[in-house]
Every structure is written in structure tokens, then in C-alpha cells.
Amino acid sequence: MSNSVAKKTVKIKESHLVDLIEGIVNEAVAVKKQEWISEQAQKGNTLLEGKIAALEVKLNKLTKGKK
Numbered sequence: 001m002s003n004s005v006a007k008k009t010v011k012i013k014e015s016h017l018v019d020l021i022e023g024i025v026n027e028a029v030a031v032k033k034q035e036w037i038s039e040q041a042q043k044g045n046t047l048l049e050g051k052i053a054a055l056e057v058k059l060n061k062l063t064k065g066k067k
Contacts, residue, residue, distance in 0.1 A: 012020075
């Protein structure tokens with residue numbers, strides 16, 4: 001068994017290479033941006049839910065005091 005690896009050289013114009021790299025970067029950025037947006041939405045919901053719960057506690061205290 002031989003461990004030789006076939007190497008293939010492909011010639012590509014610099015502008016095509018730049019476009020290829022730019023496309024890969026843009027795709028990666030879009031994926032990370034979507035992940036970040038999802039994380040922020042979850043954090044925002046959690047924060048909002050916490051604030052609502054705190055307001056409910058305060059409202060219940062105020063309501064009990066009026067009875």
C-alpha cells in the first residue's frame with residue numbers, strides 16, 4: 001500500500017478567487033448573524049418574562065394591601 005496523495009493544481013484568476021472567498025465569508029457571516037439574532041431573541045424574551053414576573057409580584061402585593 002502506498003500513501004501517495006494525488007495532487008491537482010487548478011488555475012484560477014485572482015478575481016474569481018476573491019469572489020469565491022467573498023462568497024464563503026458572506027455565507028458564514030449570514031449564518032453567524034442568524035445565530036446571534038436567535039440568541040438575542042431568547043435573551044430578550046427571558047428578560048421580558050423576568051420583568052413581567054416582577055411586576056406581577058408587585059401588583060399582587062399592592063392588590064392584597066387594598067383589600
